[in-house]
Amino acid sequence: MDMSFSTKEYFVRETYKSIRRNGFMSFASISTVAVSLLVLGMFLLIFLNTNNLAKYLESQVQISVYMLDEADNEELESVGKRLSEMEGVEKVTFISKDEALEKFRERLGDQQQLLDSLGSDNPFPNYFDVQVDSPERIQQLTPQISELPQVETAKFGQEVVENLFQLTRILRFGGIMLVVFLSMATLFIISNTIRLTVFARRKEVVIMKYVGATDWFIRWPFLLEGMTLGFFGAIVAALLINIIYSGLQTKIYATLAFLPLLPAYPLLTYVSFFLLVAGTGIGALGSYISLRKFLRV
Amino acid sequence: MLLMSNVSKIYPGGSTALQDVNIHIEPGEFVFVVGPSGAGKSTFIKMLFREVIPTTGSIFVNGIDILKLQEKEIPYMRRQLGIIFQDYRLLPDRTVYENVAFAMQVIEAPHRKIKRRVMNVLELVGLRNRCNSYPNELSGGEQQRIAIARAIVNDPLLVIADEPTGNLDPETSWDIMEIFKEINASGTTIVMATHDKEIVDAMGKRVIAIEKGRIVRDEKNGVYGYEL
Numbered sequence: 001m002d003m004s005f006s007t008k009e010y011f012v013r014e015t016y017k018s019i020r021r022n023g024f025m026s027f028a029s030i031s032t033v034a035v036s037l038l039v040l041g042m043f044l045l046i047f048l049n050t051n052n053l054a055k056y057l058e059s060q061v062q063i064s065v066y067m068l069d070e071a072d073n074e075e076l077e078s079v080g081k082r083l084s085e086m087e088g089v090e091k092v093t094f095i096s097k098d099e100a101l102e103k104f105r106e107r108l109g110d111q112q113q114l115l116d117s118l119g120s121d122n123p124f125p126n127y128f129d130v131q132v133d134s135p136e137r138i139q140q141l142t143p144q145i146s147e148l149p150q151v152e153t154a155k156f157g158q159e160v161v162e163n164l165f166q167l168t169r170i171l172r173f174g175g176i177m178l179v180v181f182l183s184m185a186t187l188f189i190i191s192n193t194i195r196l197t198v199f200a201r202r203k204e205v206v207i208m209k210y211v212g213a214t215d216w217f218i219r220w221p222f223l224l225e226g227m228t229l230g231f232f233g234a235i236v237a238a239l240l241i242n243i244i245y246s247g248l249q250t251k252i253y254a255t256l257a258f259l260p261l262l263p264a265y266p267l268l269t270y271v272s273f274f275l276l277v278a279g280t281g282i283g284a285l286g287s288y289i290s291l292r293k294f295l296r297v
Numbered sequence: 298m299l300l301m302s303n304v305s306k307i308y309p310g311g312s313t314a315l316q317d318v319n320i321h322i323e324p325g326e327f328v329f330v331v332g333p334s335g336a337g338k339s340t341f342i343k344m345l346f347r348e349v350i351p352t353t354g355s356i357f358v359n360g361i362d363i364l365k366l367q368e369k370e371i372p373y374m375r376r377q378l379g380i381i382f383q384d385y386r387l388l389p390d391r392t393v394y395e396n397v398a399f400a401m402q403v404i405e406a407p408h409r410k411i412k413r414r415v416m417n418v419l420e421l422v423g424l425r426n427r428c429n430s431y432p433n434e435l436s437g438g439e440q441q442r443i444a445i446a447r448a449i450v451n452d453p454l455l456v457i458a459d460e461p462t463g464n465l466d467p468e469t470s471w472d473i474m475e476i477f478k479e480i481n482a483s484g485t486t487i488v489m490a491t492h493d494k495e496i497v498d499a500m501g502k503r504v505i506a507i508e509k510g511r512i513v514r515d516e517k518n519g520v521y522g523y524e525l
Contacts (some may be wrong), residue, residue, distance in 0.1 A: 006408040207386055210346070211447070212376035213403040215369070 007217075014221040015228060018197050025193040026229060032189045033233020033282065034240075036182035037275045041241040043175040044271055049262055050171060054164035056260050061135055063142055063156045065128040071150035076126060079148050083130055086144070088137040093129040100124035125152065183282060186233075190286025191293075194226050198294045223287045230283020231276065238272035298324040298455060298486045299345070304354030306340050306510075314340040315351070316510045322488065324454070327481045329497050330490040331521055332507035338490045341507060342459045345488065346378050347371055359454055376404055379448030379485075383460040385440045387432040387447075393419070394428040397446045404451060418446040422476055438469035445476055449485070456480060458489040462496065470496060494521035 019026045065083065067076060076094070084092045095103070101122050105112055130145070132138060138156050145154040198205070208218050246264050253261075299322035306315040315337045322328055332338050343349040344356060347363050356363050363374055387396050394415060401411045419425040422442040432440050441461060448456055458477070462470035474496055481487050491497060497504060497520065504519025505512060514522065 004405055004407060006402070006411075007405045010402050203386070204388055207388065207399070208403050209372075210375065210380045210386075211400040211403050211451070212372045212374075212378075214372045217372075217403060217405070 011220050011224055015224040018201070018221065018225050019228060021200065022193060022196055025196055029190050029193045029229040030233045030236065032186050033230050033279050034236035036186045036282075037234050037237035037279055038240050039182055040179050040278065041237055041271055041275050042244070043171070043178065044274070045241070045245055045262075045267075047168065047171050047175060048267070050164060050168045052262050053260060054161055054168060057161045057164065058135055060156065061132050061138065063130040063132065063138060063145065063154055065130055065145055065148075065154045066152045067126040067128075068150050068152045069125060071126070075150045079150060080128060082148060083128055083145065086141060088132050088134070088141060089130055090133050091129075091131040093131075095127055095129060097122050097124050097126050100127065186230075186282050187286045187289065190226050190229060190283055191290040193229065194222055194287045194290035195294050197222060197225060198290060219291055222291055223284055226283040226285075226287030226290075227280050228283065230279040230281070230286070232279075233283075234276045234279025237279070238275045241271060241275070242268050298322050298326070298359060299488070300357040301344075302355055304344065304351045304356060306337075306344070306349060307352045313510050315344075315507075318354070318507075318512055320505065320512070320515070322486065324486055325481070325484050327477075327487045327500070327502040328489070329500070329502055329504045329519070329521075330488065330507065331492070331497060331504060331523065332513075333523065334492075336507045337510040338507055339459065342457060342488070342490050345455075345457050346375055346380055376451055377454050379445075379451070379453035379456040381441075381444050381448045381456065381458040381461050383463040385432075385437075385444045387440055387443055389432055392429050392431055393424060393435070393443050396432065396443055397450050400447045400450050406451075414450060415446075418450050421449075421479070422446045436469070437465050438472055441465065441473055442476065445473070445480075449480055453485065455486045455488065458487065458491075460490055460492060462491065462493050467495065474500070494523070497521040 065079075067079070071079075080092055080094055083089060101115075101124050104124065105115060108114060130141075132141060142154045142156060145151060205218055242264075245268055249261055249264055252259055299320065301318050301320040304315060304318040305313070307313050318341070330338050330341060340349055344351055345358065347366070350364065358374065359377055361374065366374055388399065391399065397415045397418060398411050401414065406414075416425060416428070419428055422445055424439060424442055424446070427435065427439065432443065435443070441464075445461075448458075456477075461477075462473055465473065470493060477487055477489070478500075501518045503517050504514065504521070506514035506519075506522060
């Protein structure tokens with residue numbers, strides 16, 4: 001819509017005046033938008049991270065083949081040979097009990113006293129690391145490998161991946177339900193705020209109609225008010241999301257270093273942008289609902 | 298300027314407000330619409346700016362069939378009109394200046410033009426020095442003068458006034474009529490519904506009398522014609 005400068009200035013002034021006049025309701029609207037979008041944003045981040053984790057595990061192309069302790073060197077060698085002859089296998093690495101213990105000791109770092117309680121026992125089995133050429137191959141090879149003599153089990157991340165995908169499905173469903181519910185609540189409170197505004201200005205609206213204001217000229221200040229409330233709510237939510245995620249990430253890196261979290265940026269930039277668009281959109285929609293119902297222009 | 302032909306209005310529920318009204322008003326005329334309360338004056342006036350849509354008939358304002366306009370064209374039709382009410386309808390939280398400027402902002406007039414034009418019409422109605430006052434600081438007559446200023450600020454071709462002096466004492470009413478005379482003298486057509494016998498009789502303008510929804514009299518240099 002093409003508007004002269006003085007018209008835009010007029011709209012901005014009217015919007016500002018109205019938000020101030022509705023002080024408490026404006027505050028309530030902004031807070032509701034902020035809470036709703038905060039929850040929405042958190043869900044988005046959890047969802048994206050779970051998805052990412054599942055994809056990461058799925059892309060692993062490694063099978064661990066754990067051997068029984070009674071297998072002798074000859075048997076180990078024969079299994080190793082048969083593994084490397086299988087189709088799709090790219091690399092087979094043998095890790096002995098001693099090496100496995102040593103690896104674990106390294107991972108423990110300065111907490112090696114945990115191992116002291118084991119005394120001279122070595123609980124780790126001999127095992128093979130089998131690298132295959134694709135994630136699909138894993139499904140096909142693992143049962144075959146389990147059948148080899150003296151193999152205790154052959155494992156890969158499959159179970160974890162399936163559980164994670166199940167979790168993402170639940171998160172997606174629950175998230176959508178929650179977001180729908182919160183959006184409705186937000187729409188409701190914004191349209192109520194705008195209804196108050198329309199009511200406070202009904203005389204003005206009537207006069208505007210008599211002097212020949214177009215419907216859009218009458219609607220704009222109300223729409224802008226809703227959009228502004230949504231936008232400010234979104235800013236609050238975006239700020240909180242940024243602070244929470246960055247803080248959480250530092251904590252997780254310090255304690256659960258193996259968990260592959262998505263890096264904060266650009267992820268948070270996208271999520272924040274999404275929240276701003278969603279907030280402004282919800283604000284516009286809330287006003288529009290109210291205008292249709294209460295402002296028959 | 299204004300042409301009504303075979304206009305009737307039957308409200309839902311069956312009450313007939315106007316029946317077979319035919320009227321032709323020339324540009325620059327000053328026309329009083331008189332009649333007892335409930336005779337259909339109000340319906341008549343409201344039809345002129347499409348607040349009420351007749352059941353049958355057609356209405357031309359300035360050559361445009363206003364009943365054939367689309368919803369979105371109505372605001373542009375109203376910009377050619379100036380509408381004045383008995384109860385002034387000013388915005389209490391705005392100054393005199395803002396109340397008048399409002400009508401120009403709404404039709405998106407440029408900033409510079411607004412200031413000059415508003416001060417000019419406030420001068421015309423004699424309230425230039427009160428431009429920063431609020432409506433509740435003014436007398437009824439002064440408030441009606443602001444409403445008139447607002448109605449004419451966009452240079453309407455036709456001014457429609459619904460009992461503009463209904464809330465005012467006789468002396469103040471005459472001040473208001475002086476302003477209407479001046480507006481009419483500059484070529485603007487005026488249609489005014491009124492109960493003010495003294496004014497109608499003294500002005501000697503065209504009088505249209507409505508009774509029970511019908512035009513019973515239409516005279517040049519007419520009189521009020523009803524006993525109070």
